[in-house]
Amino acid sequence: MRWDAAADILRPKDPEEHSLPFEPLEQYQQRQKNLQEIEKLGVEAYPRRFDFTHTPAEILSTFGPRTAQELDAQKVSVKVSGRLVSLRGHGKAGFAHILGQGVRLQIYAKLDVVGERGFELYRLLDIGDIIGITGHLFRTRTGELSVWATELQLLAKALLPLPEKWHGLTDIELRYRQRYVDLIANEKVREIFTVRARIVQELRRFLDARGFIEVETPMMHPIAGGATARPFITHHNTLDIDLYLRIAPELYLKRLVVGGLDRVYEINRNFRNEGLSRNHNPEFTMLEFYQAYADYRDFMDLNEEMVRGVVQTIAGGLTVHYGEVDLDFSRFQRLSMREAICHYWPANAGATPTVAELSAPGGPRSVTERYNGSAASRSKEANPAASPAGLEIKFTDGELTGQLFEKVAEQHLIQPTTIYDFPTDISPLSKVRKDDPTLAERFEIYVAGMEIGNGFSELNDPVEQERRFAAQVAQGGMEVPKQVDLDYIRALSHGMPPAAGMGLGVDRLTMLLTDAHSIREVILFPLLRPEANTRNEAEKPGGN
RNA sequence: AGGGGCGUAGCUCAGUGGUAGAGCAUUGGCCUUUUAAGCCAUUGGUCGUGGGUUCGACCCCCACCGCCCCUACCA
Numbered sequence: 151m152r153w154d155a156a157a158d159i160l161r162p163k164d165p166e167e168h169s170l171p172f173e174p175l176e177q178y179q180q181r182q183k184n185l186q187e188i189e190k191l192g193v194e195a196y197p198r199r200f201d202f203t204h205t206p207a208e209i210l211s212t213f214g215p216r217t218a219q220e221l222d223a224q225k226v227s228v229k230v231s232g233r234l235v236s237l238r239g240h241g242k243a244g245f246a247h248i249l250g251q252g253v254r255l256q257i258y259a260k261l262d263v264v265g266e267r268g269f270e271l272y273r274l275l276d277i278g279d280i281i282g283i284t285g286h287l288f289r290t291r292t293g294e295l296s297v298w299a300t301e302l303q304l305l306a307k308a309l310l311p312l313p314e315k316w317h318g319l320t321d322i323e324l325r326y327r328q329r330y331v332d333l334i335a336n337e338k339v340r341e342i343f344t345v346r347a348r349i350v351q352e353l354r355r356f357l358d359a360r361g362f363i364e365v366e367t368p369m370m371h372p373i374a375g376g377a378t379a380r381p382f383i384t385h386h387n388t389l390d391i392d393l394y395l396r397i398a399p400e401l402y403l404k405r406l407v408v409g410g411l412d413r414v415y416e417i418n419r420n421f422r423n424e425g426l427s428r429n430h431n432p433e434f435t436m437l438e439f440y441q442a443y444a445d446y447r448d449f450m451d452l453n454e455e456m457v458r459g460v461v462q463t464i465a466g467g468l469t470v471h472y473g474e475v476d477l478d479f480s481r482f483q484r485l486s487m488r489e490a491i492c493h494y495w496p497a498n499a500g501a502t503p504t505v506a507e508l509s510a511p512g513g514p515r516s517v518t519e520r521y522n523g524s525a526a527s528r529s530k531e532a533n534p535a536a537s538p539a540g541l542e543i544k545f546t547d548g549e550l551t552g553q554l555f556e557k558v559a560e561q562h563l564i565q566p567t568t569i570y571d572f573p574t575d576i577s578p579l580s581k582v583r584k585d586d587p588t589l590a591e592r593f594e595i596y597v598a599g600m601e602i603g604n605g606f607s608e609l610n611d612p613v614e615q616e617r618r619f620a621a622q623v624a625q626g627g628m629e630v631p632k633q634v635d636l637d638y639i640r641a642l643s644h645g646m647p648p649a650a651g652m653g654l655g656v657d658r659l660t661m662l663l664t665d666a667h668s669i670r671e672v673i674l675f676p677l678l679r680p681e682a683n684t685r686n687e688a689e690k691p692g693g694n
Numbered sequence: 695a696g697g698g699g700c701g702u703a704g705c706u707c708a709g710u711g712g713u714a715g716a717g718c719a720u721u722g723g724c725c726u727u728u729u730a731a732g733c734c735a736u737u738g739g740u741c742g743u744g745g746g747u748u749c750g751a752c753c754c755c756c757a758c759c760g761c762c763c764c765u766a767c768c769a
Contacts, residue, residue: 173704174703174704174705174719174720174738175704176704176720176721176737176738177704177719177720177738178704180720180721181720236729236730238728238729238731238732239725239728239731240725240726240727240728240731240732241724241725241726242725242726243725243726243727243728244726244728245727245728245729245731247729256728256729258726258727258728260726260727261726262726276720277719288727289727290727290728290729291727291728292727292728292729294727294728294729296727310704311704311705311719311720312704312705312719313704313705313706313718313719314704314705314706314717314718314719315705315718315719315730316705316706316717316718316730317705317706317707317717317718318705318706319705319706320705320706321701321705321706321761322761322762323701323760323761323762324705324761326761335705377768377769378768379767379768379769380767380768420769422768422769424767424768424769425695425766425767425768427763427764427765427766427767427768428763428764429768429769430767430768430769434769436769594769600769601768601769602769603769604769629767629768653769655769657769658769668762678760678761679759679760679761681760
């Protein structure tokens with residue numbers, strides 16, 4: 151049977167089922183024809199390598215200041231390569247631009263110089279081809295620094311055309327599905343992902359400099375813990391066990407703190423089987439880091455220092471233009487969660503609560519009821535989760551406090567803000583405050599109305615941790631682990647030093663620093679529904 | 695998941711209940727410093743898919759598919 155299977159793979163498919171060529175068919179075939187003509191000239195369509203002397207960017211930055219006279223007097227020889235992105239024929243000569251690493255460089259080819267065969271090759275080139283040019287630099291009549299080509303080489307043939315030169319590719323769906331075209335056509339896209347790489351680099355540099363070591367912990371977890379979220383489920387065949395894609399690395403990183411890795415971090419993907427939105431992709435990148443002997447106050451400071459450092463490096467200052475606002479990272483507003491609720495209480499939501507009122511047992515419930523009964527709760531944007539009366543009853547004071555915060559305050563946290571002292575009820579992995587056990591030593595960072603970070607004094611009492619895990623499991627729900635992670639409890643039972651830890655959303659931080667308003671703009675291949683395939687249309691299950 | 699919007703040539707977009715349009719790209723010509731090169735000619739469409747109404751549907755109605763926005767879940 152195995153041989154048959156192999157034969158199946160090797161056997162040419164039914165011609166009708168060949169995936170090539172792609173649309174637009176006519177242009178694809180025309181380019182294939184050009185390719186054959188090029189091969190008739192004895193030119194290899196997909197050669198092995200090209201020794202360039204400069205990138206287009208190096209040419210422009212190094213020789214940009216040279217005048218036409220200087221370039222004539224002292225010839226600068228170059229070999230440079232890139233993708234052909236424009237072609238302007240002029241009979242027996244022609245101009246073109248190549249694009250290399252995001253930079254455009256003009257080349258000039260004329261029959262007299264490149265010869266009959268070279269010019270024939272030039273005429274057979276299509277926009278999108280990768281080419282190498284040998285020549286020297288000069289300035290055109292209009293002053294543009296260009297390469298006077300003495301030799302052209304085809305380095306790779308493009309069988310598909312690029313989008314239109316002026317408007318480029320703007321269809322959002324096409325941009326995400328064919329990111330490779332997006333990257334060629336839209337300079338801004340390349341910039342975003344360059345900035346993203348620098349952000350990650352800067353985060354690493356910051357932590358490395360402070361003695362943190364980078365680790366990689368499992369992506370496949372037998373128990374999905376460390377956060378409240380629905381996990382993806384997968385299966386390992388040999389072990390015949392279901393595994394969860396991790397929703398957070400937290401519990402593994404803290405095992406490492408138990409093991410004596412006092413300062414540890416990981417930058418990697420988390421997976422949450424939840425909704426998609428402007429701010430949510432099912433897989434997203436988190437930086438998580440832990441430091442022994444520190445607490446959440448230390449980490450509020452450390453986090454602000456780290457974010458400020460990244461902003462300074464990337465933006466060249468502490469002000470970042472984001473949409474209609476200027477984000478000022480020079481200082482972070484700090485409010486406790488209860489203070490934030492009071493501070494941002496809407497005018498049309500009844501009497502403004504006080505911190506004392508929110509701190510009293512039953513206080514958050516009466517405040518929620520006041521809010522629900524007010525005009526604010528009925529306004530279009532405020533759509534209180536607690537509005538179904540039946541649901542509300544089972545929420546605890548802590549949960550209601552969290553909801554009130556999200557409802558009245560979160561959207562207003564545009565300038566960088568640290569919110570601290572979260573309800574213990576919604577902070578199962580966090581130490582509680584000694585003076586008020588209803589509050590956890592936890593904080594979150596908000597910018598532009600988005601949560602970008604979450605940290606706390608790590609709970610290291612194994613007995614208390616097990617009690618809280620057990621309560622979670624008893625509560626049930628898709629977002630909560632099905633069982634207590636006993637190995638984690640065992641790890642804590644060996645003694646974990648006091649420690650602070652936090653997670654920082656790399657995608658969201660990138661959004662802020664690239665003025666991107668959808669998380670999909672900062673993820674190279676965001677999750678989309680698989681492309682419609684007419685051949686498989688019939689076997690598609692019905693929608694629901 | 696609920697509400698709203700969008701889907702027309704490869705790309706960017708017009709358009710009307712009565713023979714489907716432009717620019718760029720393609721193809722054929724002219725053009726040896728242009729640059730959104732230019733000029734002449736040319737090709738390209740199951741108007742997302744499937745039903746329905748109608749003498750006639752790209753247009754009106756329904757369902758489905760995909761994307762975007764808002765809400766919900768969440769970081």
